[in-house]
Amino acid sequence: MFERDYLVRLITQAGLVLAKAMRLREQHKQQEAIDLIDEFLGRELRLRSRLAMGLSDEDLLSMLSVTGSPNAESVAVVAAMLQEEAELLSDLGQTELSVPRYAKALRLNLYILRNDMEFEGWDVRKRVEQLLAALSPYELGVDTKLALWQWHESNGQLAEAENLLYELQEDEAVSAEEGFTFYERLSAYDDSVLESGGLPRNEMEEGRRQWGALMKENA
Template identity: 75%
Template sequence: MFERDYLIRLLAQAGLALGKAMGLRQQQKHKEALDLIDEFLGRELRLRSRLALGLTDEDLLNMLSVTGTPNAESVAVVAAFLQQEADLLSDLGRTEESLPRYAKALRLNLYILRNRMEIEGWDVRPRIDEILAALAPYEHDAETKKALWLWHESEGRLAEAEDLLYELQEENAVTAAEGEDFYDRLSKLDDSALEEGDLSRDELEEGRRQWAALTKENAS
């Protein structure tokens, strides 16, 4: 009960703080908004955005875990504040600082969706759309592409997932086994699910053959 009450309060307080930060942004008080974000994360989660960026996604999720499982509410709050901070930095023309914040926020939100971590009153999908729009002019880094690859698969956008698999292969960011596992998962779907994902059974099998030939060639 104590933990549930804490999480409800965390989301409520986060909503208020995000609202204040947005108000400060509209008033062109960007430094004050950035200070507010840093202060909130430090007080509520004992975390600073610089620390969140310095940690791998896995280490950050472990830090936000309770009994070995990442806490959905905490992950969502960190993602929201990283996104808000990225917006503020983008306004200031500090693109090199904003982009990694957008990317980290995106990956955290995608993690929530992929793992079906429902959060009452907190929908991450609009936030994902906003971040993707902000990142649209830029090339995604390999780590973010990999998160998008898994997300497209989980959402049934199979042709898009396959395209990203080959992009990741070109960047040496995915293993042959990961690609094989991808095709194995898709082969277990029925034909209607494949068609809905813009991938026919024949296209799936051709993709599997191409993947096997490509990875064999690269290994030799």
């Protein structure tokens, strides 16, 4: 009961902080808004944005875990604060700081979706759309591409997942076996699922043949 009360309070307070940060942004007080976000993270989650950015995703999720499993509310709040901070830093022209924050916020939100951790009153899917739009002008890092690859498949966006598989292969971030396993999963889907995912069976089979030829060529 105490934990649930704390999480409800955390979400409520986060909403208030985000609203205040947006007002400060409208007043062109970006640094004040950034300080507000950092102070909130430190007070509520014993976390500063610089520490969040310095940790791997796995270590950050571990830090946000209770009894071995991250709670969705804490992950969502950290993602939202990083997203807002990224917007503020972008306003200040600090792209080298804003883009990594957008990317980590995206990966955290995708973690929530992949693990069916959505909760009422917090639109994670809308945030994913916003973050993808913010990142669209930039080349994504391998860790973000991997998270998106998994998400596109689980979300039924199969053509997008296939495109990312080949991008990851160029980045040397997936193995031949991972690609073959991907196509094995696709082959088990009904035709209707493949069609709705933008990858009809004949195109999927052609992609599998191309993957096999590419792996043979690179062997």
